Amino acid sequence: MKTVLAILSTLLVTITASAQDYKSFPMWNPKLPIEQRVNDVVSRLTLEEKVAQMLNATPAIPRLGIPAYDWWNEVLHGVARTPFKTTVFPQAIGMAATWDTTSLFRMADYSALEGRAIYNKAVEQGRTAERYLGLTYWTPNINIFRDPRWGRGQETYGEDPFLTAMLGRAFVRGLQGEDPKYLKAAACAKHFAVHSGPEPSRHSDNFNPAVYDLWDTYLPAFKELIVDANVAGVMCAYNAINNQPCCGNDLLMNDILRKQWKFTGYVTSDCWAIDDFFKYHKTHKDATSSAIDAVVHGTDIECGQTVYKTLVDAVKNGLITEAQLDVSLKRLFTIRYRLGMFDPLSMVKYAQTPASVLESAPHKTHALKMAQQSIVLLKNEKNVLPLSKSIKKIVVVGPNADNSIAVLGNYNGTPSEIVTVLKGIQNKLGSKAEVVYEKAINFTNDTLLVYTDMRKQYSFDGKNGFKAEYFNNKELQGNPVVTQTEETVDHFWQEGSQVVGNLNAYNFSARYTTNYTADKDGFITFEVEADDGYKFSIDDKSVLDAWTRNRWGARTYRLKAEKGKTYKLVLEYWQGEGKANVKLRAGNFEQTNYAALLSKVSDADAIVYVGGISPQLEGEEMRVDYPGFNGGDRTTILLPTVQTELMKKLHSTGKPVVFVMMTGSAIATPWESENIPAIVNAWYGGQSAGTAVADVLFGDYNPAGRLPVTFYKSDNDLPSFLDYGMDGRTYRYFKGEALYPFGHGLSYSTFAYSGLQLPKTITTNKPVTVTVTVKNTGKRDGDEVVQLYVSHQTKSKAPVRALKGFKRISLKAGESKTISFKLTPEELSLVNETTGKYYQPKGNVQISVGGGQPGVKNKTTSNVLSSTMQVL
Incomplete structure (x- = not known):
């Protein structure tokens, strides 16, 4: 007995000494290279500890001083789902409508600061194990919004690969910071790849995209963020591609991501996506085989906490080696070291970020600026807008007029104050005018x-x-x-x-x-x-x-x-x-008393109808039983009939009607576009949405947002939702006439283009400089979004036209600026239909520069200039 007690006593002393001495291990020495420190910490982990560190919620390892950490966090348009109050910027699709990479960079920078302040609080309070308090954000969503019926399209930057890539790059650089050693926060490009609905079947869907579409549409934004922006993480998608789940896909994960693009960051599964291998895709027989295949294909984290636990027995039974787990663990710990989680706080400048940055004045100011920038003036007949501030009575009507849920979008944080459109108008007019509010109807019916x-x-x-x-x-x-x-x-x-x-x-x-x-x-x-x-x-x-x-x-x-x-x-x-x-x-x-409603508006100077849809109807895998909606997606892109009928009644009064539309996707409004004189698309504008809308309605801000998606005329313009082929989809391949085209947006000013210059002939593999002069010919200062499109005159497969350059500029009334674009050989290239490789075709290519697409009339941009260049 004494011998046993002596052994236990010695063992206890050894364990205690080890616990006290862990700071002497190389893993804790900040003077050593990160790679050496990572190798050291991984070498010290037991098998069980290794597997636990490959789950999204990782437990602490006290004997090594490793704190618990949950990788799952969100920052789509401001730090989301946290217990702290944070700044909420416009939904991602609204930020895309700004066409402003500088604004998006700043938004991401501010969000990273707020995230750091929250994480610093979590460290102080010992709460690093809690979800939504970490520094690894599973954003941005750079999937292509190929079909307006997809409910999660609101989380993306729209339908165009180039616009998505440029905005996504700006976001990643702003979020991750520019410190040579430490990440401010870690971004994650999702969902890799070929993922954009339908929501109800996403766990079992299998898509077989053509090689051309894969490389021309679905991969360019991922390549930009992974190869050029050095994004820290990638999230693989739920669905399968070519009969293999994305998180265990030979082509996507092993060939393209790791081999061709040489990605060294970490990959997380979408949440419970590994379960889908055997539960829904039926490509694997059980949890163990699913876990092994996901790891072999480079999925380092399982978000879901269940399937990867089988890896312990899988290693013990010789089904996978511990060394294969080590590959993933080294990627994961590299990220945590780059975030400064194992260094003294004094060494990590971001660790000094104070709580005062949460909802700070500059952040709130920028949230308002981006909300203003995002607003797209779709139509403005007879200069109904801007409204006069000397107005005596205005009636504000509709299901989104005072809807604080709608302005926040999804994947959102909670700000201290939310300004709805009603509140924005009330704040704008104060006691000078009578503001009458009536909800009048719901989104899809008139029974309240x-x-x-x-x-x-x-x-x-x-x-x-x-x-x-x-x-x-x-x-x-x-x-x-x-x-x-x-x-x-x-x-x-x-x-x-x-x-x-x-x-x-x-x-x-x-x-x-x-x-x-x-x-x-x-x-x-x-x-x-x-x-x-x-x-x-x-x-x-x-x-x-x-x-x-x-x-x-x-x-x-x-x-x-x-x-x-x-x-x-x-x-x-x-x-x-x-x-x-x-x-x-x-x-x-x-039921709505329309007679009483019309009586209230009979003496109004103007009517503002605030409708559209909301995140209560569209979003991620959600239960919605209303007509026109299914599982978070839409079954029709038409504005719900009850809203059109109400606007017909309001229009019949002869009063000027302004339609403020909130949406995360394109809505078909054929009657409204023909009859309502002014239509404003306000997206889900974030905490200051109402202020921004009021600023536009009353002329304190000159709108310049541009559509990042095509607004089609009807459902007949859309191919099958399940068809991932791009023929007939988006402005790049749609050959019909759009209701409002990609890139469209009006202003209270007018702009003219002149002096387009580019070479008449070029040789392949050489960059091309294009210059143009833009003049504000109106009486108001305003922004213009200069857009450059490339159209190849070739018999090979190619887009009708493709955006390859854009700049948002500010011009005072009467001011001119000369804008320059430098097109790379890749931006002048096409995708080979068989190999997916880029090539630069010889022959004629048309370059067009203006305030929208060539051949599309825009009342506030007098002309779009085009010139043909020959490639020798």
């Missing part, structure tokens, strides 16, 4: 639930309100961690934010119980709105049950109540990942 204040009719244990119980699991199991009385059920939490006490909004559940006493006979409608799963019961009978992921869904139940009778109400709710939202409201449905 008119809410009733029920607080006096809810009681529990003799107290008004609800008994609220909160649990630290999703199953309402065990004792609640907090029980309290709440006046109403009306909650919104970002994931990770504080719910109650020490309970954070992540994988939790709640139960709300009350007794409702009817004050009269008749029907009462209860509405439950929730972001995840819920059950609503009346007198212990379930009447609404959506115990699956729901995402912003609202459901109703109509109860025939008896005066004086008491009904027991129980709402159970669970939240998994992402933002949490749960509300219980009551009232009765009423």
Whole structure:
């Protein structure tokens, strides 16, 4: 016994000494090269520790001093889903509409600073294990928005590979910083590759893109970010390509990414994508074979936490070597070292970033600037816009007029203040004008639930309100961690934010119980709105049950109540990942009283209708039951009929009607474009969207946004959603007439182009300089977006035209500027249909420069100049 105790005592001393001495290991020596330090830390890990470090949520390793860390974080248009208040910029598609790489660089730079401040807080508070507090951001989304029906297209930079590549490069450089040693934050190009819907079938879809389309459309932006912008990470997609899941794809992962592009950064799977190998694609027999194949193909992290755990036994059984895991581990630890996570804080300048940068004045100013820049003036007949500030009465109508959800988009943070369009107009006009607001209709119907204040009719244990119980699991199991009385059920939490006490909004559940006493006979409608799963019961009978992921869904139940009778109400709710939202409201449905509405606008000076769609209808894999929408995608690109019918009624009053459209994608508006005199596309403009819209409507900002996508006339213009061939898609291959073409956008000024200069002949593999002079011929200062398109006059397969240069410039009234573009040989090249290689064809090529595409009329750009150049 004494011998055993002596051995245990010696072992304990050894372990304690090792724990105390880990700082002496090379892995902790900041004077050594990162590669040497990475090799050292990987060599010290056990097999079990190695596998655990290949999951998105990595545990701490105390014996080596390695803190826990979760790789999953989001910064699509500002730091997202964090428990802290952050600056929210316009949704990605809105930022793309700015056509301003400098603004996007600055936005990413500011976002990285806010992310650093949050991470620094997490380190101080010992919270590095929590999701959405790290420095590895799974952004940008540089998939090509090939079809406007895709609900996640709002997260992209549009339909054009060149525009996407340039904006994506600016974002990566702004986010990652320019320090020679340390990354400010780590960007991640996603989803690699050929991924743009449909959402409902994304886990099982297999696409077989032509070699030409793969290299001409789907890969250029990834190549730009990986080869030239040195993006730190890549996320592989859910779907399969050529019958192999993207995260285990020979062509994409091994050949192109690692061999051709020589990518040395890390790759993460999309979340639970490795499960899809055997659950949905059926390309693998089980979790173990899926995990092995993903690792062999260079997927370093499994986001999902389950399948890679089988790698421990796989190594022990000789199915994969530990050395193969080491390859991934070295990539992962290299990123963490480059982020300064293993160096003294004093050495890492970004570690000094203070919390005061969160929502700082420059950041909020830039959020407003980008919202202003993003707004596209689609139509402005008879100079209806700008409106006069001396206006006496204005009526603001529509489902997006006061919708704070819509302006934030998806993958968003939570700012301290959100300005809706209604609030922006009210702030603009102050007490000088009467501003009348009517929601009037929902997005797809004209039957509104008119809410009733029920607080006096809810009681529990003799107290008004609800008994609220909160649990630290999703199953309402065990004792609640907090029980309290709440006046109403009306909650919104970002994931990770504080719910109650020490309970954070992540994988939790709640139960709300009350007794409702009817004050009269008749029907009462209860509405439950929730972001995840819920059950609503009346007198212990379930009447609404959506115990699956729901995402912003609202459901109703109509109860025939008896005066004086008491009904027991129980709402159970669970939240998994992402933002949490749960509300219980009551009232009765009423159809819109159009006569009363038109009476209110009869003496108005102007009507602003704010409609379109919202992230409540389009987004990632979401449940939506409204007509025209499916699983986050759209089944039609037409504006919902109820909105058109309302605008017809408003138009019939003879009052000037302005249509402010919010959307993350192209909407077909044939009647509106023919009849409504002014149409403004405002996207999902971020925290200052309403201020920006008001600035444009009343002429304090001269709009200059340009469409990053084609607005088609109808569904008939679209090929099958499942068809990934590019024929007939986007402005590059669509041969019909668009409602509003890619690159379109009007101004309150006019611009003229002159002096286009370029050589008449060139030889292959030589760059070409193109210059042009632009003059503001209007009476207002304003921005112009100068666009350069290349069109090859060849029998080989080629785009109708392709954007190869753009610059957003500011011009005072009457001012001229000479703009220069330098076209590289690759930008003057085409893609070989068989090999996918770039080649520069001989013959004629047309170069066009102007405020839009050649051959497309634009009332504020007087001309687009074109010249033909011969390649010898």
